Amino acid sequence: MAEPTPQPxxxxxxxxxxxxxxxxxxxxxxxxxxxxxxxxxxxxxxxxASYQKAVYQIHSLGSFLPIVEWGFxxxxxxxxxxxxxxxxxxxxxxxGNYPYKANIRYTLQRATGVIAFFFIVYHVFHMHGxxxxxxxxxxxxxxxxxARFAPYNAASTLTLAFRGVVIPLVYAIGVTSCVYHLxxxxxxxxxxxxxxxxxAAQRRATAVCGVFGLLLLAVAFGSWSGPLRTDPEDARAVExxxxxxxxxSGELDPQQAEHKRASGHLGEETAAAATEDSQQxxxxxxxxx
Amino acid sequence: MAEPQSKPASIDSFEVRIxxxxxxxxxxxxxxxxxxxxxxxxxxxxxxxxxxKATTIDGRSVTPVAWDCNCLEEICGACTMVIxxxxxxxxxxxxDNLLQQxxxxxxxxxxxxxxxxxxxxxxxxxxxxxxxxxxxxxxPVDGYYELGPGPRVSPEVQEQAYxxxxxxxxxxxxxxxxxxxxxxxxxxxxxxxxxxxxxxRATYDQSxxxxxxxxxxxxFNMHPTGKHEAAARLDQLTAPGGIQIxxxxxxxxxVCPKEIPLTTxxxxxxxxxxxxxxxxWFDR
Ligand code: SF4
Ligand code: SF4
Ligand code: FES
Numbered sequence: 001m002a003e004p005t006p007q008p009x010x011x012x013x014x015x016x017x018x019x020x021x022x023x024x025x026x027x028x029x030x031x032x033x034x035x036x037x038x039x040x041x042x043x044x045x046x047x048x049a050s051y052q053k054a055v056y057q058i059h060s061l062g063s064f065l066p067i068v069e070w071g072f073x074x075x076x077x078x079x080x081x082x083x084x085x086x087x088x089x090x091x092x093x094x095x096g097n098y099p100y101k102a103n104i105r106y107t108l109q110r111a112t113g114v115i116a117f118f119f120i121v122y123h124v125f126h127m128h129g130x131x132x133x134x135x136x137x138x139x140x141x142x143x144x145x146x147a148r149f150a151p152y153n154a155a156s157t158l159t160l161a162f163r164g165v166v167i168p169l170v171y172a173i174g175v176t177s178c179v180y181h182l183x184x185x186x187x188x189x190x191x192x193x194x195x196x197x198x199x200a201a202q203r204r205a206t207a208v209c210g211v212f213g214l215l216l217l218a219v220a221f222g223s224w225s226g227p228l229r230t231d232p233e234d235a236r237a238v239e240x241x242x243x244x245x246x247x248x249s250g251e252l253d254p255q256q257a258e259h260k261r262a263s264g265h266l267g268e269e270t271a272a273a274a275t276e277d278s279q280q281x282x283x284x285x286x287x288x289x
Numbered sequence: 290m291a292e293p294q295s296k297p298a299s300i301d302s303f304e305v306r307i308x309x310x311x312x313x314x315x316x317x318x319x320x321x322x323x324x325x326x327x328x329x330x331x332x333x334x335x336x337x338x339x340x341x342k343a344t345t346i347d348g349r350s351v352t353p354v355a356w357d358c359n360c361l362e363e364i365c366g367a368c369t370m371v372i373x374x375x376x377x378x379x380x381x382x383x384x385d386n387l388l389q390q391x392x393x394x395x396x397x398x399x400x401x402x403x404x405x406x407x408x409x410x411x412x413x414x415x416x417x418x419x420x421x422x423x424x425x426x427x428x429p430v431d432g433y434y435e436l437g438p439g440p441r442v443s444p445e446v447q448e449q450a451y452x453x454x455x456x457x458x459x460x461x462x463x464x465x466x467x468x469x470x471x472x473x474x475x476x477x478x479x480x481x482x483x484x485x486x487x488x489x490r491a492t493y494d495q496s497x498x499x500x501x502x503x504x505x506x507x508x509f510n511m512h513p514t515g516k517h518e519a520a521a522r523l524d525q526l527t528a529p530g531g532i533q534i535x536x537x538x539x540x541x542x543x544v545c546p547k548e549i550p551l552t553t554x555x556x557x558x559x560x561x562x563x564x565x566x567x568x569x570w571f572d573r
Contacts, residue, residue: 006488006491006492006495008529012495012529012530013529015529015531015533016528016531017566018533020533087536091536094465094467096374097375098375098540098544100539100540102537103538103539105538107538188536188537191537191552191556191559192537193559193560194558194561197556197557198550198556199550202556
């Protein structure tokens with residue numbers, strides 16, 4: 001008998017709005033957060049103390065930090081990623097027959113989006129272990145090489161987590177994908193929202209987004225090279241001094257601060273890192289002021 | 290249209306590979322034909338020769354290949370097909386150019402991949418035309434009394450509108466678009482013709498409307514009388530299958546034989562829908 005006429009799904013009925021929110025969330029807050037994140041991390045190039053100071057500033061949000069993290073970072077990224085997958089599934093890349101520049105960028109936008117997503121998932125595991133339950137951290141995350149970052153020993157733990165060839169390479173690929181995805185995403189966003197309409201305006205926008213992408217890539221590789229140029233022992237000494245000062249001034253409560261500090265001695269961690277990677281390519285001591 | 294070239298050196302015949310299909314829903318298969326070279330042929334005259342011979346390269350006699358064409362001067366869009374992997378009009382695809390610039394040995398012909406095949410190189414483009422209905426790609430002037438002369442159109446608007454008016458509904462922009470995916474329905478047993486048509490229309494209406502229709506919406510929203518329906522057209526652009534599906538690959542503008550600034554229309558439509566949705570939000 002007669003097939004009922006198909007009803008649009010919830011997604012189809014609200015797709016216009018969802019796509020616009022998807023487009024927006026890529027810039028605000030996800031893209032904006034990424035810029036800030038990369039710039040904060042690049043401060044390690046200046047000194048471990050600068051970097052540690054920035055991390056303390058972020059953590060001064062205290063119990064608001066998880067709200068900010070979830071509201072402005074995790075949920076928007078998850079939203080962007082989930083609907084990104086839906087969008088990718090709806091397309092059929094055809095650069096083989098139509099190898100035009102914009103079409104290649106269209107395909108790259110999708111490829112880098114997927115790479116960026118897997119990279120971010122790994123990155124959050126590698127640095128934070130995904131969840132903060134003690135049992136999970138001790139029995140799952142740390143044994144698998146995750147949860148390496150301790151906010152109150154920012155530079156030293158980061159440096160130790162960034163050893164070897166594989167991890168820096170993964171980060172280089174991941175960060176490059178993220179930067180491309182943002183820069184090209186801003187360009188497509190300008191068309192989607194109708195900011196640049198004429199071919200000439202779109203060409204100018206391509207140039208501006210290109211320059212923006214290169215600058216951000218420079219910042220990204222600045223923060224990438226930070227841990228490669230940092231001596232974890234020097235960094236740890238500075239961090240200890242800063243920590244002691246905060247405790248002395250009453251700004252930090254040592255009991256509550258414990259889970260944000262590196263566990264164990266630097267020696268053990270260095271040994272652990274050294275067994276993971278025997279080549280210890282440590283670019284010498286960082287300049288300190 | 291590119292200038293016809295002289296005869297490629299030392300060619301007296303060439304091969305044509307055609308992707309054939311007997312009826313909707315049947316499997317497709319490649320068939321090879323050899324065609325004697327003549328100067329200044331186009332793909333339609335090649336197809337005429339193949340139909341007259343109806344014999345494959347290995348001597349098998351076959352049914353003549355079916356294709357669509359009409360104007361033979363690249364203004365009706367009926368003969369659109371995929372030639373050497375790229376969508377274009379068969380009537381304006383010149384054999385000398387294809388052999389000299391693309392492949393000296395053979396020409397590959399396929400039906401468009403985004404529309405249901407009727408037979409061989411003929412496709413059913415009704416989704417394309419349905420999108421124009423959805424877009425209200427006309428100026429509403431029908432009535433019971435004389436409306437008098439229409440309002441004047443400024444030269445600036447004329448300049449913007451004229452290129453958009455050249456669209457011949459060929460479907461190249463849709464074939465090349467990575468976001469425009471094929472929708473093919475089959476009639477169910479017990480379904481009447483009308484029920485099937487209705488189901489097709491409803492399904493088409495939820496699928497991507499396409500660059501050609503977005504551009505037509507911009508054209509008619511620019512027209513001083515067409516403007517009266519601007520809001521209804523923009524509603525269609527934000528409905529299921531609307532402009533949001535576009536992924537800015539910009540293939541449409543690269544393949545459009547009429548060089549219509551489709552991506553400019555798309556960006557303008559993006560701007561117009563942004564404003565339209567915000568306005569609706571605050572007006573309700
Ligand atoms: S916009 Fe161009 S490619 Fe698309 S249907 Fe019209 S003429 Fe053909
Ligand atoms: S710009 Fe949009 S409509 Fe044009 S080919 Fe790309 S995705 Fe399709
Ligand atoms: S026959 Fe009309 S465009 Fe080719």
